[in-house]
Amino acid sequence: MKYLEKILESQEATALLIATAIFIAVLAAVLIARYVGTRLFASLSRRTGILWADGVAEMLRATSLVVFIPIAAQAASLSLSIPAGARRFAIHLAIAALLLQVALWGNRAISFWLKRKVVIAREADPDGATALSLIGFAARVVLWTFLFLLALDQLGFNITALLAGLGVGGIAVALATQNILSDLFASLSIVLDKPFVVGDFIVIDNLRGNVERVGIKTTRIRSLDGELLVFSNADLLKSRIQNYQRMKERRVLFNVGVVYQTPCEKVEGITQWLREAVEAQEGTRFDRAHFKDYGDSALVFEVVYYVLTRDYNTYMDVQQAINLAIFARFAREGVDFAYPTRTLYLAGGAVAQAAT
Numbered sequence: 001m002k003y004l005e006k007i008l009e010s011q012e013a014t015a016l017l018i019a020t021a022i023f024i025a026v027l028a029a030v031l032i033a034r035y036v037g038t039r040l041f042a043s044l045s046r047r048t049g050i051l052w053a054d055g056v057a058e059m060l061r062a063t064s065l066v067v068f069i070p071i072a073a074q075a076a077s078l079s080l081s082i083p084a085g086a087r088r089f090a091i092h093l094a095i096a097a098l099l100l101q102v103a104l105w106g107n108r109a110i111s112f113w114l115k116r117k118v119v120i121a122r123e124a125d126p127d128g129a130t131a132l133s134l135i136g137f138a139a140r141v142v143l144w145t146f147l148f149l150l151a152l153d154q155l156g157f158n159i160t161a162l163l164a165g166l167g168v169g170g171i172a173v174a175l176a177t178q179n180i181l182s183d184l185f186a187s188l189s190i191v192l193d194k195p196f197v198v199g200d201f202i203v204i205d206n207l208r209g210n211v212e213r214v215g216i217k218t219t220r221i222r223s224l225d226g227e228l229l230v231f232s233n234a235d236l237l238k239s240r241i242q243n244y245q246r247m248k249e250r251r252v253l254f255n256v257g258v259v260y261q262t263p264c265e266k267v268e269g270i271t272q273w274l275r276e277a278v279e280a281q282e283g284t285r286f287d288r289a290h291f292k293d294y295g296d297s298a299l300v301f302e303v304v305y306y307v308l309t310r311d312y313n314t315y316m317d318v319q320q321a322i323n324l325a326i327f328a329r330f331a332r333e334g335v336d337f338a339y340p341t342r343t344l345y346l347a348g349g350a351v352a353q354a355a356t
Contacts, residue, residue: 019076026072027065034063055112062108063101070097096151103147110139134216135188183217186233190214195237200245201312204236247310249285252319256326257298257338266335267291270301273333277325278305281318298338 037060045054074094077087114136191214196202200211202221209223219236221229258270274289285306292302305322307315330337 015079015081018079022079023072023076026075027068030063030065030068030072034060051116055109058112059105059108062104064104067097067101067104070094092154092156096154099147099151099154103144106143106147107140110136110143134184182234183232186237187214187216189237190219190233195241196243196245200243202244203242204231204239244310244312250307250310250315251287251304252307252315253302253304254319255292256301256303257295258301258330259336259338260299262299262335266333267299269333270335273329274301274303274326277322277329278303280325281321283308283314284318295338297340297342 038057041053041057041060044050045057070090071094074090077090082090190196196211198211198214202208202211204221207221207223207229209221209229211219212222212228213220215233217233219231219233221231223229256270256274258267271289271291275286278284278286278289285308287304287306289301289303291299293300307318309315
């Protein structure tokens with residue numbers, strides 16, 4: 001009998017030794033896999049420049065040995081005789097630990113993606129970098145919340161009641177902060193859709209200026225007069241926005257009027273004079289010039305041309321040069337510009353002084 005007890009004790013001791021060996025082996029395998037995998041993918045990234053390899057190496061660095069302890073314990077328990085309830089709990093605990101490790105890997109992947117995107121965006125669009133950080137934060141919240149609920153479910157908690165409570169609480173919070181959330185989503189829309197970026201000259205209704213900052217709640221615009229205009233992001237997207245920064249060229253239309261006393265041969269030549277005045281300027285493209293209309297006090301000519309830049313100061317310099325060229329040409333040709341006048345004819349054929 002004593003001999004049999006010794007055999008049983010030795011079998012339990014052997015099983016315990018095997019379980020201990022499995023436990024240590026699993027943790028050692030995790031350490032080796034993390035070390036080898038990190039160096040392998042980091043080396044691949046350095047040699048080939050493959051971005052995803054660097055990302056995998058970064059994720060492997062987030063592998064936690066502590067998190068794998070329940071998993072190693074579950075693997076070790078397979079060689080032991082333990083109660084069924086304890087075995088089920090060990091399995092659920094191991095799954096919960098694995099979900100935690102997945103969350104750590106996902107969190108590191110998000111951080112890796114954001115780090116590269118934010119560095120690039122910060123140079124070109126500082127406000128875009130801020131919004132990307134906000135997107136990263138939201139992604140982390142979703143990731144951790146989802147995996148945390150799955151882990152609680154594995155540990156035997158009733159997550160249905162928890163989700164119902166979170167739903168009611170979420171509705172209450174959403175109602176209380178709907179304006180803030182509206183501006184927040186509008187900010188994300190501005191960043192992703194890019195109707196304008198920092199530095200653009202835009203017009204909203206009768207207000208205009210350069211975009212200085214796109215924030216989470218508001219957008220700030222510096223007007224031409226120097227004052228700072230602050231718009232709610234949600235209100236801004238509801239308005240009609242004219243973005244002059246996106247223009248590749250500027251279309252210009254203007255009218256010139258000459259007096260009715262202008263000789264016919266001069267009238268016929270005016271369209272050519274107008275064309276020459278426009279084409280003499282660099283950075284322009286002539287479109288058309290026509291004798292458009294018989295006005296109340298003038299023969300009206302319409303001119304259309306393009307300035308091949310969006311810069312407003314350049315446009316004004318070109319328009320000024322064209323106006324001066326037209327004025328000089330009309331002076332040489334003896335053609336008078338028209339202005340609003342009215343002539344009164346008195347009884348007996350006399351003509352009264354023209355009145356402006």
